[in-house]
Amino acid sequence: MRRLRALEPLAWVGPAVVLIALVVLWPVIEMIRSSFLKISRFGVVQGGNGFANYEKLFGEKDFADIMVRSVIWVVAVVALTVLISLALAQLFNQNFPLRKAARWALIAPWAASVLMTAIIFKWMLDPEVGVINQIRLKLGLIDAMGGASADQLGDASTAMPWLVFVAVFVSVPFTTYALLAGLATIPADVYEAAKMDGATRFRTYWSITLPLLRPALTVAALINVMNVFNSFPIIWAMTHGQPGYSTATSTILMFILKGSNIGESAAMSVVNFGMVIILTAIFLKVSRWNKEVA
Amino acid sequence: MAIKTLPSQATRPRHHVRPARRRSMPKLKTVLVAAAAYVVAFVFLFPYVVMLLTSLRSQESLREVSFWPKEWVWSNLANFWAGGLAGNLWVTLKVAGGSTVLVLLVALPAAYYSARHNFRGRTAFLILVLITQMFQPTAMLVGIYREFFQFGLVDSIWSLILVNGGFNLAFAVWILNAYFASIPRELEEAAFIDGNGRFGALFRITLPLALPGVITALIFTFIAAWNEFVVALTLTTTPENQPLTVALNSFIGQYQVDWQNLFAGSVIATIPVIILFALIERKVVGGLTAGSIK
Numbered sequence: 001m002r003r004l005r006a007l008e009p010l011a012w013v014g015p016a017v018v019l020i021a022l023v024v025l026w027p028v029i030e031m032i033r034s035s036f037l038k039i040s041r042f043g044v045v046q047g048g049n050g051f052a053n054y055e056k057l058f059g060e061k062d063f064a065d066i067m068v069r070s071v072i073w074v075v076a077v078v079a080l081t082v083l084i085s086l087a088l089a090q091l092f093n094q095n096f097p098l099r100k101a102a103r104w105a106l107i108a109p110w111a112a113s114v115l116m117t118a119i120i121f122k123w124m125l126d127p128e129v130g131v132i133n134q135i136r137l138k139l140g141l142i143d144a145m146g147g148a149s150a151d152q153l154g155d156a157s158t159a160m161p162w163l164v165f166v167a168v169f170v171s172v173p174f175t176t177y178a179l180l181a182g183l184a185t186i187p188a189d190v191y192e193a194a195k196m197d198g199a200t201r202f203r204t205y206w207s208i209t210l211p212l213l214r215p216a217l218t219v220a221a222l223i224n225v226m227n228v229f230n231s232f233p234i235i236w237a238m239t240h241g242q243p244g245y246s247t248a249t250s251t252i253l254m255f256i257l258k259g260s261n262i263g264e265s266a267a268m269s270v271v272n273f274g275m276v277i278i279l280t281a282i283f284l285k286v287s288r289w290n291k292e293v294a
Numbered sequence: 295m296a297i298k299t300l301p302s303q304a305t306r307p308r309h310h311v312r313p314a315r316r317r318s319m320p321k322l323k324t325v326l327v328a329a330a331a332y333v334v335a336f337v338f339l340f341p342y343v344v345m346l347l348t349s350l351r352s353q354e355s356l357r358e359v360s361f362w363p364k365e366w367v368w369s370n371l372a373n374f375w376a377g378g379l380a381g382n383l384w385v386t387l388k389v390a391g392g393s394t395v396l397v398l399l400v401a402l403p404a405a406y407y408s409a410r411h412n413f414r415g416r417t418a419f420l421i422l423v424l425i426t427q428m429f430q431p432t433a434m435l436v437g438i439y440r441e442f443f444q445f446g447l448v449d450s451i452w453s454l455i456l457v458n459g460g461f462n463l464a465f466a467v468w469i470l471n472a473y474f475a476s477i478p479r480e481l482e483e484a485a486f487i488d489g490n491g492r493f494g495a496l497f498r499i500t501l502p503l504a505l506p507g508v509i510t511a512l513i514f515t516f517i518a519a520w521n522e523f524v525v526a527l528t529l530t531t532t533p534e535n536q537p538l539t540v541a542l543n544s545f546i547g548q549y550q551v552d553w554q555n556l557f558a559g560s561v562i563a564t565i566p567v568i569i570l571f572a573l574i575e576r577k578v579v580g581g582l583t584a585g586s587i588k
Contacts, residue, residue, distance in 0.1 A: 012407035013419055015400045016463060023460025024426050027437030034440050043443050088334060096328035104572055105335035108342050111571030112564045113521035115539050119546065119560070120341040123348065123553055129359050131344055145359055173338065174579075181579045230432040232524050237543060251432060258436060258528070266436040273433055 034266035053267040062245040070249040077228045081171040089179035110173035118237035127151040156246035175220045182216025349557035370558045379559045382541035389454045393519040396459035405470030427464035449531045458519035466511035473507030510577040
C-alpha cells in the first residue's frame, strides 16, 4: 500500500514528463548526436564523422556573414519592437472612445499565423501591382510600377529592412499587451505622489513608470529574443534567404542544409542552440545590471 | 460636462485659473490620442484587409493596379471548399484538435496534482516545464526530424500531434497550475466529505471553477497548432498530408501564383482564429509572463 502511495505522483505527472522527454528532450540529444555523424541524404547513418560536420559548416563561404546577420536581426527586431511597444502601450493606456475596439485591432497580427502575415506582405510588395508600391508611387518615391526600384525584396539592401519591419509588426502586439498588463499593475497613488512633488511628465515616466515596468519589459523582451532568433516563416516566405544567402539567418541556413547534408545541418542547429542560450544569458545579465544601477 | 467639473473646482480653490484651461485641454488631448490610436489600429489591420480584398478579386484582375476589386468575386471563398485545399484544412483541423485533446489529457492531471500535493520532484517538474516553455521546435528541427524518421512517423499526422502537443504542454501546465492553486482546498474537501468521493469533488467542484483556465489553455494550444508551419514543413512530404499552412506556402513557389485562391484559404484559416484569440487574450498575457516573473 505504501509503495502504491509513492507511485501516485507518477500516475498524475508521469504522462507530462514522458511527453516532454519524448518531444522536447529527445530531439535535443538526437540533434547533438547527429551533428557528429555522417548521414546520407536518405537518412542512413554511415558512421561517425568527428568534427567534420562542424569544420564543413565553419568553412562555408557565407557562414560568418550569416552569423553576424542573425545577431543583428535579433538585436534590431527586439530593440525596435520594445521601443515601439513602449510608445503604443502608453497610447493605448489613455482613455478615449472605442479604446477596446482599437486594442482589439492589435490582436490580428498576434493571432494570425506569422506565415500568412508574411505572405500578405510579400503580395503587398509585389513589384507590379503591390499596394505598397502603389502608395510609394503616389508619394513620388518611385517613378513607375514594376522595374528594379519597385522590386524591394529582390535586393538585399531593401529586402532586409522589410523583413525586419514584418518581424517587428508581428512582435509588437504581444509586447504591447504585456506592457499594458504591466502598466495596469502600477498603483495610481504613485503617480499622485509624483504630481504632488511637481515632477514633470517625462521625469515621472523615466523615474516611476519605466522602473516599475521592468519585470514585464524583461519577460516580454526575453520571449521576443527567443521568437525572433527562431523566426523562420517570415524570411522563408518572403525571400527564402535570397538573393544568394544575403537575407538568410542561421535558422534559414540550417533549413537549407537539411536538404543536402543532415549532419552539417545538425551542427548548425547545435550552434544555434548555443547562441540562444548565450543570448538569453547576456540579456538576463544586462537587465540585472540595469537593476543594480537604478 | 460642466456640472461634473464644477464641484471639483469648488473643492480646489487654489487652482482657480488653471481649471478653465484644463476643461478644454483634455478634449483636444483625447481627440489627438484617439486619432493616433485609430491610425495605429488601422495600420495593424491593414494587411488583413488587403488579404480579404484580394481573396475577392477575379483571376483576371489580379495584375491590375487598383486597391479595390473591380468586381467582387464572392465565389472564390466558396471555391475553396471545392478545391484541393479543403483537404489540407481538414488535416489542420485534425492536427490542432488532436494536439488540444492530448494537451488536455496530459496537462490537466499534472497541473492539478502539482498544485495540490507536495511530492518529491515537484520543484524539478515545474522547472522542467519552465525550461520547455523557452524551447522552440525550430531550434531543434533536425533532432525532431531524425527522431520521427527513426520511429517511421515521417509524413504522419501522429508526429504532428505529438510535437504540437509537447511544445504547448508547458503553457497549459503553467496556467492550469495557477488556476488550481487559486481554488481553496476547503471547497474540494467539503464536497469530498459530503460523499462525492475524491474524483466526484474534483469533477463537480474544482474543474468547473478552473474552467476559464482550461478554456484558455485549450484555445491557446489549438491556435498554436493551427498556425504551426516549420515542423509540418519538415515532417510532411506528400501534399495530401500537409496542413493548410504548408499547402498555402507551396503556392508561392509556383510560376503563376493564384493569390486570390491563396488568400481565400488564408481568410478562412485566419478569421476564426482571431475571434477565438480575442476571447482569451487577457489570460494569455498573464500566462506567458507570470511564469517567468516569479
